[in-house]
Amino acid sequence: MTKLSVNINKIATLRNARGGNVPDVIQAAKDLERFGAQGITIHPRPDERHIRYQDARDLKPVVKTELNIEGNPIDKFTNLVLEVIPAQVTLVPDGPDAITSNAGWDTVKHRDYLKDVIATFKAKGIRTSIFVDPDPEMVAGAAETGTDRVELYTESYAVAYAKGDKDAVLPFAEAARIAHEHGLGVNAGHDLSLDNLAYFKQHVPHLLEVSIGHALISEALYLGLEKVVNMYLERLK
Ligand SMILES: CC(=O)[C@@H](O)[C@H](O)COP(=O)(O)O
Numbered sequence: 001m002t003k004l005s006v007n008i009n010k011i012a013t014l015r016n017a018r019g020g021n022v023p024d025v026i027q028a029a030k031d032l033e034r035f036g037a038q039g040i041t042i043h044p045r046p047d048e049r050h051i052r053y054q055d056a057r058d059l060k061p062v063v064k065t066e067l068n069i070e071g072n073p074i075d076k077f078t079n080l081v082l083e084v085i086p087a088q089v090t091l092v093p094d095g096p097d098a099i100t101s102n103a104g105w106d107t108v109k110h111r112d113y114l115k116d117v118i119a120t121f122k123a124k125g126i127r128t129s130i131f132v133d134p135d136p137e138m139v140a141g142a143a144e145t146g147t148d149r150v151e152l153y154t155e156s157y158a159v160a161y162a163k164g165d166k167d168a169v170l171p172f173a174e175a176a177r178i179a180h181e182h183g184l185g186v187n188a189g190h191d192l193s194l195d196n197l198a199y200f201k202q203h204v205p206h207l208l209e210v211s212i213g214h215a216l217i218s219e220a221l222y223l224g225l226e227k228v229v230n231m232y233l234e235r236l237k
């Protein structure tokens, strides 16, 4: 079974636009679980432009499925994760000024660093995952760090699929097989959507979890607009 973990960063982006608490990120997490989400993902960044560090603290007692915290393990992030103790931490090598995650780890170059970070989190009982491109060397390198899982960085698949290049899924299928052979669990995420998810799931084996935010929240807006406009019109009668 592949679990759906909903990334709620974009709900926080909307909240932060007005400085108040609408939409309520914590209530949204509770409701997403009620609607069937099997996990809640957040990716706090140092500038806290969407999810804030305090959101992570507030979500911990509320999330009843699995809380997954993603980010670059700078000291501030590592301390937060060790305080909150989520079910899973996903290490992503994004720079402080990155608009969004834009690369997987070089698990060969950063093997010793990742080993230390992974050991720190695992000592606290937190499941670990490393964000990697679908590159056999990077997946094999991840296995050397002691991580429990890898998260395959799916942007290249999403971009190619939108242009009709379905073969773009093949490196992901191979990377998942290699990860499984090395005893690693397989997660995936970034730009997965209603359009491209089913094909990915059909062709990539051993997929334990997908984390989806940007497209899911955008689709929810579009799919909800008609209903809400009509509710407003009702009130104006
Ligand atoms: C690792 C990854 O791909 C996601 O965590 C993504 O970066 C979400 O963050 P944004 O919502 O800021 O793009």
Ligand SMILES: NCC(=O)COP(=O)(O)O
Pocket (backbone or CB within 6 Å): 007, 041, 043, 070, 151, 188, 189, 190, 191, 192, 211, 212, 213, 214, 215, 216
């Ligand atoms: N790990 C990927 C994630 O949490 C969501 O990425 P996206 O769907 O917002 O691109």
